[in-house]
Each structure stands twice: as structure tokens, then as C-alpha cells.
Amino acid sequence: MRRTTVILLRNPLSMLGVVLVAAVVISAALADYIAPFPEHRGAVVDFVHFNQGPTARNVMGTDLVGRDLFSRILYAFRISLLLGVVVLAIATPIGTFVGLLAGYLGGRAEFALMRLTDVFLSIPPLVLAIAMMGVLEPTLLNAMLAVTAMWWPWYARLVYNITRSEREEGYVLAAEVIGASTLHVTFREILPNCLPAIITKMTLDMGFVIIIASSLSFLGLGVQPPTPDLGSMVAEGARYLPDSWWLTVFPGLAILVAVFGFNLIGDALREILGADQ
Amino acid sequence: MKLLKTTLAIGLSAATALAAPAIAGGTLRLDEVAVGELDPAKASDYADSILMFNVYDTLVLPVQGGPGHAPHLAESWESDGNSFTFTLRDDVNFQSGNPLTADDVVFSLERMKALGAGLSYLFGVVESAEATAPSTVRFNLSSPYAPFVASLVRLPIVDRKLVMENLGEGDGEMGDWGQAFLSANGGGTGAYRVVSHNPQEETVMEKNRDYFLDIAEAAPDTVRLRYGLEASTVRTLIATGEHDISSQWLPPEVMGALAREGAQLFTESGTGAFYLKMNTTKPPLDDVNCRRALSAAFDYQTAIRMIAITEDVSAGSPSTGAIPVGMFGANDGSMVQVQDLDGAREYLAACGHDPAEMDIEISWIAEVPLEERFALLFQSNLAEIGVKSHIRKLPWALFSEQVSKPENTPHISQLFVNAVTGDPDTLLYGMYHSSTPGTWQSPEYLSDARVDEYLDAGRNASATDAREEAYSILNARLMEIAPTIYGYDRQSVFAASDRVRAPALSDPAYAFGLDGMGFSFRLMEVAED
Numbered sequence: 001m002r003r004t005t006v007i008l009l010r011n012p013l014s015m016l017g018v019v020l021v022a023a024v025v026i027s028a029a030l031a032d033y034i035a036p037f038p039e040h041r042g043a044v045v046d047f048v049h050f051n052q053g054p055t056a057r058n059v060m061g062t063d064l065v066g067r068d069l070f071s072r073i074l075y076a077f078r079i080s081l082l083l084g085v086v087v088l089a090i091a092t093p094i095g096t097f098v099g100l101l102a103g104y105l106g107g108r109a110e111f112a113l114m115r116l117t118d119v120f121l122s123i124p125p126l127v128l129a130i131a132m133m134g135v136l137e138p139t140l141l142n143a144m145l146a147v148t149a150m151w152w153p154w155y156a157r158l159v160y161n162i163t164r165s166e167r168e169e170g171y172v173l174a175a176e177v178i179g180a181s182t183l184h185v186t187f188r189e190i191l192p193n194c195l196p197a198i199i200t201k202m203t204l205d206m207g208f209v210i211i212i213a214s215s216l217s218f219l220g221l222g223v224q225p226p227t228p229d230l231g232s233m234v235a236e237g238a239r240y241l242p243d244s245w246w247l248t249v250f251p252g253l254a255i256l257v258a259v260f261g262f263n264l265i266g267d268a269l270r271e272i273l274g275a276d277q
Numbered sequence: 278m279k280l281l282k283t284t285l286a287i288g289l290s291a292a293t294a295l296a297a298p299a300i301a302g303g304t305l306r307l308d309e310v311a312v313g314e315l316d317p318a319k320a321s322d323y324a325d326s327i328l329m330f331n332v333y334d335t336l337v338l339p340v341q342g343g344p345g346h347a348p349h350l351a352e353s354w355e356s357d358g359n360s361f362t363f364t365l366r367d368d369v370n371f372q373s374g375n376p377l378t379a380d381d382v383v384f385s386l387e388r389m390k391a392l393g394a395g396l397s398y399l400f401g402v403v404e405s406a407e408a409t410a411p412s413t414v415r416f417n418l419s420s421p422y423a424p425f426v427a428s429l430v431r432l433p434i435v436d437r438k439l440v441m442e443n444l445g446e447g448d449g450e451m452g453d454w455g456q457a458f459l460s461a462n463g464g465g466t467g468a469y470r471v472v473s474h475n476p477q478e479e480t481v482m483e484k485n486r487d488y489f490l491d492i493a494e495a496a497p498d499t500v501r502l503r504y505g506l507e508a509s510t511v512r513t514l515i516a517t518g519e520h521d522i523s524s525q526w527l528p529p530e531v532m533g534a535l536a537r538e539g540a541q542l543f544t545e546s547g548t549g550a551f552y553l554k555m556n557t558t559k560p561p562l563d564d565v566n567c568r569r570a571l572s573a574a575f576d577y578q579t580a581i582r583m584i585a586i587t588e589d590v591s592a593g594s595p596s597t598g599a600i601p602v603g604m605f606g607a608n609d610g611s612m613v614q615v616q617d618l619d620g621a622r623e624y625l626a627a628c629g630h631d632p633a634e635m636d637i638e639i640s641w642i643a644e645v646p647l648e649e650r651f652a653l654l655f656q657s658n659l660a661e662i663g664v665k666s667h668i669r670k671l672p673w674a675l676f677s678e679q680v681s682k683p684e685n686t687p688h689i690s691q692l693f694v695n696a697v698t699g700d701p702d703t704l705l706y707g708m709y710h711s712s713t714p715g716t717w718q719s720p721e722y723l724s725d726a727r728v729d730e731y732l733d734a735g736r737n738a739s740a741t742d743a744r745e746e747a748y749s750i751l752n753a754r755l756m757e758i759a760p761t762i763y764g765y766d767r768q769s770v771f772a773a774s775d776r777v778r779a780p781a782l783s784d785p786a787y788a789f790g791l792d793g794m795g796f797s798f799r800l801m802e803v804a805e806d
Contacts, residue, residue: 043656239508243534
């Protein structure tokens with residue numbers, strides 16, 4: 001653990017990742033204290049200050065109904081992080097469970113579980129999410145469900161592959177010989193060996209989930225106004241380019257910062273944990 | 278970033294300034310929302326109307342700059358009770374070369390009624406049409422219908438012979454009534470013929486040199502009408518001189534930015550309004566006091582500020598009641614509606630539902646970004662009187678499906694509605710008569726015997742005074758029962774490059790007072806390419 005931390009901090013790129021992610025998490029957590037206009041997260045209108053570029057009062061300008069863009073971006077980070085955490089918190093256990101069982105049991109269970117996974121993987125992810133959102137009402141919860149539905153198969157695939165190779169390893173055979181149960185072998189013996197890969201993938205995925213969720217709300221299928229959301233901010237602002245550039249540029253940069261940060265950390269983790277293995 | 282923007286702005290304005298050569302029939306480029314429906318019997322929205330008014334002609338045209346209608350394909354007409362007889366001009370040929378006859382007029386009406394699409398409902402009262410002579414046609418109405426002549430601007434005359442030669446498969450003798458053919462080809466007498474047509478992308482038209490009226494040399498030789506361009510694309514194309522007239526759906530800020538760089542602003546006004554329509558069947562809006570509370574809470578003044586484009590041009594003017602200023606029965610300009618929060622709280626107290634339990638669903642149409650801002654404005658207005666609400670974005674297709682059932686219709690539907698013939702009957706009858714609930718125009722589901730009575734009176738009275746009075750009482754009644762929040766009287770604004778002149782869209786003395794008619798290309802002038 002200490003070695004991991006040291007390596008992470010010594011590499012300038014991964015250090016940058018840590019700083020970016022920390023900045024995003026802190027601004028989301030402390031939005032109530034940092035945001036100059038906390039009430040602007042909701043349905044506030046101010047037609048004295050609407051559609052203004054960056055000023056001392058509003059460092060990132062104001063949107064089309066006069067809300068402070070900086071404050072809204074801070075609150076939008078909350079939605080993005082929440083979405084990322086919830087989606088991965090549901091998708092990862094499901095995918096891991098399916099992958100472990102299929103990989104270890106083999107035979108019919110493997111066939112059934114992995115073909116089901118293939119069915120989900122064969123549909124382009126965004127199309128699957130759009131189709132689900134078309135049927136469901138566009139709310140934050142449903143957006144989470146839709147993204148989760150497209151995310152778990154990747155974990156199933158990953159864990160399945162690792163389990164398949166670990167199944168033949170000596171320590172697994174040893175456990176089987178002394179009569180350990182299937183649950184013990186899969187969860188106590190094989191799973192710990194999958195964890196580095198899972199954790200790395202989760203960190204990398206955090207960024208991708210944020211992007212997919214933003215794409216959904218860019219299309220109007222995600223979080224609904226007045227809740228601030230980076231994707232819908234970019235979508236709304238795009239109509240006003242190039243004059244009101246701040247409407248798109250700052251939310252776009254915010255997405256970039258969050259996704260870039262998680263990706264850098266993910267890359268670093270992959271190196272460190274890969275070396276451990 | 279600032280530097281980049283300044284450089285960009287200088288570049289764009291320089292490009293705009295370059296184009297100001299002599300006016301002489303070049304190519305006119307404009308855009309509208311997809312889809313462009315070319316079959317005139319199915320035409321209903323703005324893009325369809327532009328196509329229809331240029332490829333086809335009608336018996337009458339609105340008088341430019343004044344009230345009433347003037348003969349166009351007709352030479353004259355007379356009415357006798359419930360029948361109208363039109364004498365046609367004898368010098369008109371279709372673009373195919375076939376001469377125009379009374380049979381074509383009869384065929385056009387029958388086709389319109391048989392297809393039952395677009396604005397065919399306007400001709401529900403026409404029992405029959407008959408050609409009494411080669412150039413005389415008589416319409417027999419089943420009941421008195423004062424706006425009949427006005428509605429003829431929506432009866433484009435189709436080339437019967439050409440359509441009969443191109444009938445597609447379908448039930449009965451008339452097959453598909455030429456739908457397949459006319460949705461891809463022109464079949465009218467109009468000043469412009471269709472060169473190519475893709476309803477999702479572009480329609481190209483060229484000047485009809487054999488038109489029965491003189492067309493100025495400076496009128497565009499070629500017109501390219503493109504569909505579904507992004508606002509930022511249109512904004513850039515106009516600034517760089519690669520586009521001539523924007524659609525009216527550009528956000529006001531974008532129009533304003535173009536105007537500051539030297540673009541012209543064209544306007545067309547007087548036939549419609551912006552509405553927040555309340556579902557009168559859904560609690561708490563089934564209670565008249567709740568509806569009045571919401572009407573009083575709406576911030577009308579801010580709404581007007583939101584749509585200002587420049588100091589002189591705005592996309593609307595303050596509402597004075599249920600009927601837009603300029604139409605029969607409208608209140609005068611002194612009765613402008615204003616926000617009244619105290620009044621709203623009083624109405625709310627008198628309402629039979631508990632305000633604490635209300636959750637008003639405010640919908641907005643996804644294709645019209647401006648509506649999102651009105652939704653947010655209204656949401657904050659409602660918060661001021663302690664009413665909770667949530668906002669829902671609905672694509673047009675989903676909205677028009679949901680309004681067919683009162684329980685699926687949102688509490689608040691935001692809509693822009695225009696009188697398709699310029700007559701208040703076509704604006705209000707479809708919205709409020711109890712026989713027409715659940716269309717996109719009537720998400721109120723209003724059922725009020727007195728409203729029905731006044732609507733019928735306005736439709737049936739033949740004297741102008743009587744109509745004026747009926748609509749005036751109707752206006753008062755609608756304000757009393759508040760089925761709708763009358764946001765503002767609408768004016769369509771279009772940004773245009775300085776290559777174009779369009780008196781019908783810039784000089785009130787030449788305005789038609791009918792949506793889309795200002796886009797008669799034969800009356801426009803455009804610079805050489």
C-alpha cells in the first residue's frame with residue numbers, strides 16, 4: 001500500500017491525476033461552501049445578469065437565465081460523481097459474480113452466462129442506454145439504471161478471463177483437493193487475484209461513466225433541469241456558439257478535468273498493480 | 278479565449294460587410310426545421326407553408342398591408358348565402374403546361390378532403406364544389422362560415438391532369454390521390470418549380486419563367502431551402518455570407534449577435550401568440566382559482582425582456598388577453614397583462630386543493646430551446662407563491678402523442694400557435710371548442726358551454742361587427758376561466774444577410790398578415806452570386 005502511494009506520488013502524471021480528482025471531489029463535497037451562488041443549482045432566474053461572459057462576479061459567466069455557471073458546475077460534479085459511483089457500485093459486483101461463476105463452473109453455466117453477456121455487449125452501449133431511456137422516464141435514477149445495464153458485461157468478461165486462467169493454477173487445485181466449496185474457491189481464492197484488475201478498470205471506468213452519462217443528458221435523456229448537469233450544459237450552450245462560448249467551454253472543460261483525472265490515476269494503478277502481480 | 282473570440286468576430290463581420298453588390302436574381306439560401314412536406318394537401322407547419330406558397334397558388338391572397346383578401350387565381354367572386362362562386366383567370370397555366378380550369382379547383386378541394394391531412398379541417402363546412410363552367414367554380418357550404426374566403430389561402434390548386442397521370446396504388450378509383458407523386462414533385466401554377474426535393478435535407482427551386490404574373494428580374498433565380506441546420510451553423514454561415522435567411526427558431530441571443538454584426542432582421546407579425554396551456558382536467562388545474570393563481574403568478578414583463586433581440590426588434594409584444602392585438606375581439610394595448618403575486622396568493626387560497634401538495638409538471642418542447650427558459654422562469658414564479666413544480670423536456674413527436682389522452686397531458690404545455698388563415702376562428706376554434714379536445718393545439722381539454730357558444734357565433738355571423746362582438750365577449754370569458762396563460766403576442770423574426778430584400782417581411786405596408794406568405798420568393802430580391 002505504501003509502495004503504491006509512493007509510486008503514485010513520484011510520477012508527475014499520476015500526481016496530476018490525483019490532484020485533478022481531489023479537486024473534483026472536494027469541490028463536489030464542499031459545493032455548498034465554495035459556490036458563490038448555491039441557490040443557483042435550482043430554478044432561479046436572474047434576468048439582470050443573464051448570458052454574461054466571465055466577470056469578477058461570475059468567474060465563468062452566467063447562463064441564459066442568469067445563473068452563475070461556476071456554482072452550477074460545482075453542483076454538476078456532484079451528479080457526475082454520484083452517477084459514476086452508483087453505476088460502478090452496482091455494475092462491478094454483478095459483473096464480477098457472473099464472471100466468477102461462468103469462469104469457474106464452466107459447462108452449461110458458462111455457456112448461458114457468457115452468451116447473455118455477449119448479447120449485452122453486442123448492442124452498442126449508447127444505443128442500449130438510449131433505448132432504455134426512451135422507455136423509462138428521463139430521471140437521474142433511470143439514467144443510472146440504463147448506464148449500469150450497459151456496464152456490467154465488461155466486468156463479467158474481464159473476471160471470466162482471469163478466472164479461466166486462474167482455475168488451472170496450483171493454489172486453486174490445492175484448495176479443491178482439500179475439499180473447499182465452490183463458493184470458497186471462487187470468492188476466497190480466485191477473487192482476490194482478480195481485484196487489482198477490477199480496481200484498475202473501475203478507476204478508468206469512472207471517467208467513461210461520466211462521459212456516457214453526459215452524452216445521455218446531452219441528448220436530453222439524463223438528469224432533467226433545473227438540476228445542473230455537465231452534459232446538458234454543453235448541449236444547451238452549443239446552440240449559442242461562438243458568441244456565448246462560456247456556456248459550452250467551461251462545462252466541457254469540467255468534463256475533461258474529471259475524466260482526465262480518473263484516467264491518469266487508472267493508468268498509474270494499472271502499472272503499479274500489474275507489476276505487483 | 279478573449280483574443281480568439283475577438284479575432285473570430287472581426288473575421289465574421291468583415292465577411293458580412295463584403296457582400297453588398299447590385300441586386301440581381303442570384304441564389305437565395307434559407308433554412309427551416311425538418312421536415313419539408315411538399316404535398317400541399319398535407320402542408321401544416323412553416324416549412325410546408327413556404328413550399329406551398331411558392332410552388333402553388335390559391336384563389337385569393339391576403340391584401341398586402343391591409344385587411345381583407347384580393348383575387349389571385351380567381352378574377353372575382355360573389356357570395357349568395359351559403360354558396361360562393363369564383364370566376365377564374367383565363368391566362369394561367371400549370372408548370373406542366375396544362376391550362377388552369379374549374380375542374381382543377383374542384384379536384385384540389387376533393388383531394389384535400391379525401392386525404393384529411395394538414396389543414397383540411399378548414400374545409401369541413403364545404404359540402405361540395407362544382408365546376409359550373411370551364412372557368413367558374415361554386416362552393417356550397419353546409420352552414421354559414423364567415424372565415425371561408427380567408428381559409429381559401431390554404432387551398433392550393435393542384436394540376437388535376439398531371440396528378441391523374443401519376444396516380445399511385447391505393448384503395449378505390451383514385452388510388453393514392455397522387456400522394457407519392459406530389460410529395461416528391463411540384464404540381465402547381467406557382468412562381469417557383471421544384472428542381473429537387475429531400476424532405477430531411479433540402480429543396481431546390483427555380484424561377485418559373487412562364488408564371489402568369491410578372492416576376493422581377495431581381496427575384497431569386499434559384500432557391501435552396503435547407504432543413505434542420507444547427508443554430509450555431511446558421512449563425513456562422515450568415516456571418517460568412519454563405520446563407521441568406523435564418524429560420525425564426527434561432528434563439529434571440531443568436532439573432533442579436535448577427536444583428537450587431539450588420540445582419541438585417543425581417544419580421545412577420547400579428548397572427549399568433551405564445552401560450553402556457555393548462556390541462557383543465559388534471560388536479561389542481563381543474564379548479565378555476567388555481568388556474569387564475571398560476572396566470573397571475575406568471576412574470577409577463579420578464580418574458581418580454583427575454584425575447585428582445587435588439588432595442589427595436591423583439592420576438593413579441595405584451596399580451597392583452599386571449600386574442601392577439603390586431604385580430605377581431607382583441608383588447609387594446611392599454612390592457613397589458615402583468616404579474617400580480619398578491620392576487621395569485623389570494624386565488625391560491627380560494628383554490629380547493631392544498632398548495633403544499635401540488636406538484637405542477639411544466640413541459641417544454643425539445644426542439645424549441647427558448648421554451649426551457651420560460652419553463653425555468655415559470656418554475657421560479659411558482660416557487661414565489663409556494664407551489665412546487667418540475668420541468669419536463671418533451672420531443673415534439675412524444676408531446677403530440679401524449680396530448681391525445683387527458684391523463685397523459687402535462688399540467689403545463691408551452692406552445693406557439695398561429696392563426697393559419699389570419700382569422701381568429703382558425704386560432705381559437707381548434708384550441709377551445711369542446712368538439713376538438715386533445716390535439717396539440719388543445720391540451721387544455723376545455724369544455725365550457727359559453728365558450729362554445731361564442732366560438733360558434735364568431736364563426737357563423739356574417740357581419741364584421743357581430744364577429745367583432747362575439748370574439749370580444751369570448752376574450753373576456755377566456756380571461757375569466759383562465760384555461761391558458763397568455764404569455765405574449767408573437768412576432769416571427771428572421772436574421773438575413775444584406776444580399777436580400779424582402780418588403781413583405783420588412784415593410785408593414787407590404788406585409789401579408791399570414792404566416793409564411795412573406796416568403797413568397799417572387800416578391801424578394803437577391804444580389805447576384
